[in-house]
Amino acid sequence: MQKVLVTGANGFVGHYLVQQLLQKGFQVIATGKGASRLPFTNSNLIWETLDFTNHEEVRITFDHHRPDAVVHCGAMSKPDECETNREAAFLTNVSGTLHLMEAAKTHRSFFVFLSTDFVFSGEKGMCREDDERSPVNYYGETKMLAEDEVKKYSFGWSIVRTVLVYGKPFQSRDNILTRTVSALQKGEILKIFDDQVRTPTYVEDLARAIVTIVEQRATGIYHISGEDVLTPYEMAVAAAKFVGLDASKIEKVTEQDMQQPARRPLKTGFDISKAKKELGYKAVSFEEGLKRTFA
Numbered sequence: 001m002q003k004v005l006v007t008g009a010n011g012f013v014g015h016y017l018v019q020q021l022l023q024k025g026f027q028v029i030a031t032g033k034g035a036s037r038l039p040f041t042n043s044n045l046i047w048e049t050l051d052f053t054n055h056e057e058v059r060i061t062f063d064h065h066r067p068d069a070v071v072h073c074g075a076m077s078k079p080d081e082c083e084t085n086r087e088a089a090f091l092t093n094v095s096g097t098l099h100l101m102e103a104a105k106t107h108r109s110f111f112v113f114l115s116t117d118f119v120f121s122g123e124k125g126m127c128r129e130d131d132e133r134s135p136v137n138y139y140g141e142t143k144m145l146a147e148d149e150v151k152k153y154s155f156g157w158s159i160v161r162t163v164l165v166y167g168k169p170f171q172s173r174d175n176i177l178t179r180t181v182s183a184l185q186k187g188e189i190l191k192i193f194d195d196q197v198r199t200p201t202y203v204e205d206l207a208r209a210i211v212t213i214v215e216q217r218a219t220g221i222y223h224i225s226g227e228d229v230l231t232p233y234e235m236a237v238a239a240a241k242f243v244g245l246d247a248s249k250i251e252k253v254t255e256q257d258m259q260q261p262a263r264r265p266l267k268t269g270f271d272i273s274k275a276k277k278e279l280g281y282k283a284v285s286f287e288e289g290l291k292r293t294f295a
Helices: 012-023 055-065 079-084 086-106 138-150 176-185 203-216 232-242 273-279 286-294
Strands: 003-007 027-032 045-049 069-072 110-116 157-162 190-193 220-224 250-253
Touching: 003 012, 003 055, 012 027, 012 203, 027 055, 045 055, 055 086, 069 086, 069 203, 079 086, 079 138, 086 110, 086 138, 110 138, 110 203, 138 157, 157 203, 176 190, 176 232, 176 286, 190 232, 203 220, 203 273, 220 273, 232 250, 232 286
Parallel strands: 003 027, 003 069, 027 045, 069 110, 110 157, 157 220, 190 250
Antiparallel strands: none
16 A cells, blocks of 8 residues: 655645545555644544654654655745745745655655746746746745755656635635635625636645546646636635625725735636646536535
8 A cells, every 4th residue: 555645734735635545545644733633534544743844853754654655735825924934935845845855765755746826927827837937926936946856856756736726625724715705704895806817726626636646656747727717806706606695895906906025926827738638637617616615
């Protein structure tokens, strides 16, 4: 039975990924900074508390479990936090990745790194895997630096970039759709960007693609997202209407209206033809993802 070590297993993507790996018969070493918040148990699931920014903790964990594959989902991923606390962002997103790869190399583990559309400038959108990267904020920059290190890894690697992940929340791990509905239910007025274009990703699609990559040992870079091209405002309005709330309380704003520490790329979104061809990847429609989120 193959062992897969997952970082960030308490996170939104991590939760769904662990679930799907177990369903496929893998033994999973799920890791996170604190105690497990996973809402399920399984005889093939092991929880390890792990701070992957701590080199020695990483080495001990890998030497104990000797994983066949690693999926690195853990990250400091809020752009504004990364912008205002660059030292912590670099430590988590770059140094932490290096620690994991150094330990993985000892055991010749296959290494999967979860990255982001924020490595791109946002000038053209519908990005392909080989398009030039030029991040406009520090979060994107740390992810680009980490990608560069992953590309040097000796024993099989894959970089999975994704875009604005949504789906049924796990614990308090909200996303744009569930935050919108929650705020409207409280009577709040929302300001949401309508000048940014994305191809939002249904979380279970992303997890399934990562599992396929692990199964096939598929190497290289893969763009994994949905195919519907939407702004965050359009997503929020669709969520409000779907659950029968008043969408008029959602205001359109542009980046210039909202002064935030980190710039956002205006047009990202992915061309997913490579993933379709090589992985047999299929994305659910945004309409279907919406149904599954609020089912």
